[in-house]
Amino acid sequence: MGLGQFFGKDKKDEEKSEQQKLGETIKNLSDRIYELQKQLNQRTSEIDQLTMQLAEAQKQADAARGAASAEQMALSATQEALRDANARMRELEAQIGQLAKEKAAMEEQAKSAGAAIAELAGGKLGLAVGATAWVQKAGGKNLRRRSAPGLNSQVHDGLAPGTQLTLLEGPVAADGYHWWRIRTTDGREGWVAGEELVTAPE
Incomplete structure (x- = not known):
């Protein structure tokens, strides 16, 4: 090296x-x-x-x-x-x-x-409305896409590590996390925990 x-x-x-x-x-x-x-x-x-x-x-x-x-x-x-x-x-x-x-x-x-x-x-952290973010690969777990901010809201599905997102709204503090409303490249929308996002692909 x-x-x-x-x-x-x-x-x-x-x-x-x-x-x-x-x-x-x-x-x-x-x-x-x-x-x-x-x-x-x-x-x-x-x-x-x-x-x-x-x-x-x-x-x-x-x-x-x-x-x-x-x-x-x-x-x-x-x-x-x-x-x-x-x-x-x-x-x-x-x-x-x-x-x-x-x-x-x-x-x-x-x-x-x-x-x-x-x-x-x-x-x-570079997270802002209109910016592009990615689901972090650390840990290798899917990021839950929810219907609203908070851990008690409905889970739609899981976004795989590395998934590209556009930030539409946020952050909204709830249940110890700050939540962002996002849209994936295939058009799915929902709320995710911002702690699991990165501003550059890993």
Whole structure:
């Protein structure tokens, strides 16, 4: 083997290693978005529940005010109920405000992570809408072509290593991967995991 071939191989190995590192970074960011989305859904559920509790507390406060007015504040129990209802309303409003702030912060983190994925996937890895890509040959496994982004979507078929594709849309983060809508040279379309794609035939 000549020196040129030796150094050429080193350079190719180095590029592959760099691409693998970028793929791992993208997967980590996708995982982070997935976890943030779960937390966002939880926060949304908590806010919805607290909002319902707040509406109930407001009803109780209105009822207490009506009773207090009718009896002209004669019953201490009614006054106590009114104070409790107003205190609960203030507590719920504070909790909703705090959860709304946390949710906004999580949405911003998810947005930043998504932008990082787009930069890595669309720029440094060379994957971009309109570009040509190939199913990587490493591992020798077929790449599943799906009906939608995500591991729970329907599988149409498997694309053999080395299959040439055109990228139509993406990336879309789901289930720890970033997904691209593709079209094969024989006209089949669907979604595939971008981690299994390369920007040059191997």
